[in-house]
Amino acid sequence: MDLLIKDIDLIPVDGRDDVIESTNIYIEGDTIVHIGDLKKDIKVDKIIDGSNKVAMPGFINSHTHIGMSLLRNYADDLPLHDWLTKRIWPVEAKLRAEDVYWGSLLSMVEMIQSGTTSFCDMYFFMDEVGKGLENSGMRGVLTRGLIEDDDKDKKLMETRELYKRWNGRADGRIKVMVAPHAPYTCSPSYLEDIMELAEELDAGIHIHLSETKKEVEDSFKAYGKSPIEHVYDIGLFKRPTIAAHCVHVDDKDMEILKENGVSPVNNPGSNLKLASGFSPVDKMLKRGINVALGTDGPSSNNSLNMLREIYLAATVNKAVNLDAVSISAITAIKMATINGARALLWGEEIGSVEIGKKADIILIDMDKAHLYPRHNMVSAVAYSAQAPDVDTVIIDGNIVMEDREIKTLDVERIIFEGERVAKDLISR
Amino acid sequence: MDLLIKDIDLIPVDGRDDVIESTNIYIEGDTIVHIGDLKKDIKVDKIIDGSNKVAMPGFINSHTHIGMSLLRNYADDLPLHDWLTKRIWPVEAKLRAEDVYWGSLLSMVEMIQSGTTSFCDMYFFMDEVGKGLENSGMRGVLTRGLIEDDDKDKKLMETRELYKRWNGRADGRIKVMVAPHAPYTCSPSYLEDIMELAEELDAGIHIHLSETKKEVEDSFKAYGKSPIEHVYDIGLFKRPTIAAHCVHVDDKDMEILKENGVSPVNNPGSNLKLASGFSPVDKMLKRGINVALGTDGPSSNNSLNMLREIYLAATVNKAVNLDAVSISAITAIKMATINGARALLWGEEIGSVEIGKKADIILIDMDKAHLYPRHNMVSAVAYSAQAPDVDTVIIDGNIVMEDREIKTLDVERIIFEGERVAKDLISR
Numbered sequence: 001m002d003l004l005i006k007d008i009d010l011i012p013v014d015g016r017d018d019v020i021e022s023t024n025i026y027i028e029g030d031t032i033v034h035i036g037d038l039k040k041d042i043k044v045d046k047i048i049d050g051s052n053k054v055a056m057p058g059f060i061n062s063h064t065h066i067g068m069s070l071l072r073n074y075a076d077d078l079p080l081h082d083w084l085t086k087r088i089w090p091v092e093a094k095l096r097a098e099d100v101y102w103g104s105l106l107s108m109v110e111m112i113q114s115g116t117t118s119f120c121d122m123y124f125f126m127d128e129v130g131k132g133l134e135n136s137g138m139r140g141v142l143t144r145g146l147i148e149d150d151d152k153d154k155k156l157m158e159t160r161e162l163y164k165r166w167n168g169r170a171d172g173r174i175k176v177m178v179a180p181h182a183p184y185t186c187s188p189s190y191l192e193d194i195m196e197l198a199e200e201l202d203a204g205i206h207i208h209l210s211e212t213k214k215e216v217e218d219s220f221k222a223y224g225k226s227p228i229e230h231v232y233d234i235g236l237f238k239r240p241t242i243a244a245h246c247v248h249v250d251d252k253d254m255e256i257l258k259e260n261g262v263s264p265v266n267n268p269g270s271n272l273k274l275a276s277g278f279s280p281v282d283k284m285l286k287r288g289i290n291v292a293l294g295t296d297g298p299s300s301n302n303s304l305n306m307l308r309e310i311y312l313a314a315t316v317n318k319a320v321n322l323d324a325v326s327i328s329a330i331t332a333i334k335m336a337t338i339n340g341a342r343a344l345l346w347g348e349e350i351g352s353v354e355i356g357k358k359a360d361i362i363l364i365d366m367d368k369a370h371l372y373p374r375h376n377m378v379s380a381v382a383y384s385a386q387a388p389d390v391d392t393v394i395i396d397g398n399i400v401m402e403d404r405e406i407k408t409l410d411v412e413r414i415i416f417e418g419e420r421v422a423k424d425l426i427s428r
Numbered sequence: 429m430d431l432l433i434k435d436i437d438l439i440p441v442d443g444r445d446d447v448i449e450s451t452n453i454y455i456e457g458d459t460i461v462h463i464g465d466l467k468k469d470i471k472v473d474k475i476i477d478g479s480n481k482v483a484m485p486g487f488i489n490s491h492t493h494i495g496m497s498l499l500r501n502y503a504d505d506l507p508l509h510d511w512l513t514k515r516i517w518p519v520e521a522k523l524r525a526e527d528v529y530w531g532s533l534l535s536m537v538e539m540i541q542s543g544t545t546s547f548c549d550m551y552f553f554m555d556e557v558g559k560g561l562e563n564s565g566m567r568g569v570l571t572r573g574l575i576e577d578d579d580k581d582k583k584l585m586e587t588r589e590l591y592k593r594w595n596g597r598a599d600g601r602i603k604v605m606v607a608p609h610a611p612y613t614c615s616p617s618y619l620e621d622i623m624e625l626a627e628e629l630d631a632g633i634h635i636h637l638s639e640t641k642k643e644v645e646d647s648f649k650a651y652g653k654s655p656i657e658h659v660y661d662i663g664l665f666k667r668p669t670i671a672a673h674c675v676h677v678d679d680k681d682m683e684i685l686k687e688n689g690v691s692p693v694n695n696p697g698s699n700l701k702l703a704s705g706f707s708p709v710d711k712m713l714k715r716g717i718n719v720a721l722g723t724d725g726p727s728s729n730n731s732l733n734m735l736r737e738i739y740l741a742a743t744v745n746k747a748v749n750l751d752a753v754s755i756s757a758i759t760a761i762k763m764a765t766i767n768g769a770r771a772l773l774w775g776e777e778i779g780s781v782e783i784g785k786k787a788d789i790i791l792i793d794m795d796k797a798h799l800y801p802r803h804n805m806v807s808a809v810a811y812s813a814q815a816p817d818v819d820t821v822i823i824d825g826n827i828v829m830e831d832r833e834i835k836t837l838d839v840e841r842i843i844f845e846g847e848r849v850a851k852d853l854i855s856r
Binding site (some may be wrong): 069070071072073074076077078079080083106109110113114213269271272273274275276277278301302303304305308311314315316318319321322323324325326328329367369370372373374375376379380383384386387388411414415418419422423426 | 497498499500501502504505506507508511534537538541542641697699700701702703704705706729730731732733736739742743744746747749750751752753754756757795797798800801802803804807808811812814815816839842843846847850851854
């Protein structure tokens, strides 16, 4: 279907930091073909009225575990170790494919409703997430989390099969990467096996790095170096790498990240709630490191709301650095869009609203009391907008949500089944 | 009108930290008369179906400057000093009564839509806020900010007149307090005059204290003591005091706050965005200090969304203290409800849903993808709920919003006039 979004204010995230007022966006199939004046020679099937709305690239959630929505608000306000060992892991051990299917779809509903068009997921039963991606119309990176245990070779095999089954599927909306969980759950030799697989598949890497102070201290005890230096020495960064968290990083770590083009993913909501600390986002960005943004899993966040993460990135860093200029509104928006696209190795395809790029576009309804007066649309998005202000979501040229109604999924059934399997899971 | 809210889950904030499931709340006139089983002998005019909803006390925004909504998203990502001196103060100098009227109503719309039922406002042209309170049905404390200048005595007179005109008005929904802006804008002798007025009126005090590091350093230079010790020595805390911010406070300050029953108001959103720093909320609460919660003005926040402040209080403190147990979900909710009521000297009337209290109750619609599964309603409110999930707002027994529709105000006109006067103001 060919689309025209007419008379709309646009935050393009194309290098300019300001808003293009009252413009028109033409989409042919999956591609943005014209931005600017009305074109009589371009025929369209549908016109969307953009008045009172702002268009911008869809949000890219660069690190999450979407199946964990089943454990949202299940175990909060607990010490991290108790949370993981007493509450989360015992329940996760009982997870079945069906649970992950419904949990992932519940998360996709929430993501679409809050303007996220792409995500990078690390979990297991990843075929279920693939099925959800096919049906929901979303764009996503599937990664099967690899934790070393007796099944470690089987898990590598699963990743290879996942890649063969899903990489490039759904008109290219699905990508598969290789995901060593973390250097503290994978030995150096297992990391080498994983690297070998990533090279064989020509795939990117998705890993947790330097999330907690304890993790970094333990790494120094075990290897005499930080987690980042440790995996770098093993050669992990020869592959393009998405490094979730990077909270406790020093200058040497940042140098390694920069030199190797690693994309850290800042997860401010999760880092706050799990008491992990504050990532030096401003410092990393100033060094030219491509810092993306993510929610982490919905059981530690407890949402998948990228508008909240944008808000947190643009405010928490100011207080941490005692600098009201640290991480501006547009910088936080870039983290959630173009930087995420680059992290997911989709920088040429998505992350901005530009001619030639895929049409992953969201429209935010600005006609709300909390978004008036209209002094600055970029500030309004970062500091005042709320998830339900997202009105319309277009992914790969398809209207996935219009006037808050999701077109691709049976929301009522997904909520019902999500609740059912979640209650069944914790009573098993 | 007598009301029954039927079959509802209730977070009462009455000392219990958990949820009362499937209960019934009876309201006669402005008062809650029964919570529990259905009563055939109580006749009601209207029944609200509470299924799929959570009831809780309305939020109390204990420190704000609501007229400043006109400057929302007007000047962000600037150093604090430039923000104030180059952008905010020059525009504020041109403010007229009509501007504050529409700006305040715009803020009341936003507050009602996000579940706030009471607020404590410090600004000028406070008669306009009083008119808004009368019409909107909200409950509020009016305080005319007192900054020492050539009009200092006239401003005291205005406060006296404000008190006479508005204190106790609108069935007691309106209260007036006395508001020295801060110890750095009021000399000791002016503070003494202000104290005298507060004693004459038997009114509480509303003041900014220890917001920034520089303010505290300057106070030590000028008086050899902290702002809190300085105003304590002047005798300010003989009156019940609402102390906005208290970010940079030491043990001695906390001892003074505790001994004098001062209520600090934590404004996490504003403290983050203006790079003021992190208030030791957990420490203060553990000492038994009544810490309330506020948004500060909508030009520094840039919202009046108490759900966001609850979320920030419950997460930011965890990371600051590197302690995932710091400020639990229910603790943050208490700050936004019962602690706020106590700060505003309305602790016996509002702040919890209990028999005999005024019916200031909000209903949150839990039938949203981002609020499933239903493991813990208290966590869901603090960590996952969004302002537009607030469905119904009851203040003083009156239904002010139902199914998201505000009954007391002409929202469309207020948005129109708010936009008009804001644009006019900055072009003056």
